[in-house]
Amino acid sequence: MTDQFSLFRGWQSIDLNDGQARYLNQWLSEQExxxxxxxxxxxxxxxxxxxxxxxxxxxxxxxxxxxxxNAGYGYSGIKLPRLDWTPELRSLKERVEQATGYSFNAVLANYYRDGNDSVDWHADDEPELGSNPVIASVSLGGVRSFKFKHRQDRSLAPVSLLLEPGSLLEMSGGTQKNWLHKVPKTKKVVDARINLTFRKIICD
Ligand SMILES: O=C(O)CCC(=O)C(=O)O
Ligand SMILES: [Mn+2]
Known part of the structure; x- marks a missing residue:
């Protein structure tokens, strides 16, 4: 382990005022x-x-x-085809459910090939996620920075974290309603990264 990894283990809560988030580093072993x-x-x-x-x-x-x-999904005009769970995605989903205490029925997987790949300011606030959705996000591979900014209140400072491989970030409460988040591009040389955001689609 290099010293870019935080040494504290256990859930760290992230103060978002009218949102809620917590971060668990070294959640998955190196082998996993x-x-x-x-x-x-x-x-x-x-x-x-x-x-x-x-x-x-x-x-x-x-x-x-x-x-x-039954869990269809689209964002920013993108409609991705729904695929059936692979055994590894299903086992990771079950681990995430155990760690967070929430259940999920879908995962959006993101692959960041290098520092030029990114996701811009957005919230996971599509209507099919319902109000105050819980999103659980697992990171693998390269370390990337992750930023939150409040939608309206400029007196609340933006929040910046490093998402380390093997970590779990849970966003809940008013986070999607009141805050935006992004993974910025970086000029630093970074390893490829895979992120898995587990979600619960409200199906009727
Ligand atoms: O890659 C990440 O950590 C975040 C991805 C994200 O925000 C999303 O898929 O909605
Ligand atoms: Mn998101």
């Missing part, structure tokens, strides 16, 4: 990280495009959507 990293190389990664001013622009990362049969 290596197993999941290997398995997730073979997810059905896609490079979706969004339309900006009539032009199709590929998003700066790869995506894949795995979910229960």
């Amino acid at each position: 990280q290596a197993t999941y990293w290997q398995a997730f190389q073979h997810l059905a990664w896609e490079s979706p495009s969004i339309r900006i001013a009539g032009k199709a622009i590929p998003i700066p990362r790869l995506n894949a959507w795995y979910a229960d049969r």
Whole structure:
């Protein structure tokens, strides 16, 4: 372990005032990280495009959507095909449910090939997630920074964390309603990273 990894183990709560988040580092062992990293190389990664001013622009990362049969999803005009859980995604989902105490029926997987891949300011506030959704986010591979900023209140300072491989970040309460988050691009040389955001789609 290098000293860029925090030494404190156990849930660390992140003070977001009218939002709620907590972070658990070194949650997966190095062996588990290596197993999941290997398995997730073979997810059905896609490079979706969004339309900006009539032009199709590929998003700066790869995506894949795995979910229960009735859990469809789309964001920013992107509708990803729903795929059935792989054994490794299902086992990770069960571990995440155990660690957080919440249940999930879908995962959006993100692949950041290098520091040029990113996700811009957004909230996971699609109507199918319901109000005050709980999102649990697992990181593997390269360390990337993750930022929160409040949607309105400029007196609340932005919050910046480093998402380490093997870590679990849980966002809940008013986080999606009141805050935005992003993974910025970086000019630093960073390893490829896979992030898995477990979600619960409200199905009727
Ligand atoms: O890669 C991350 O840590 C965040 C991904 C994210 O915000 C999302 O998929 O909605
Ligand atoms: Mn998000």
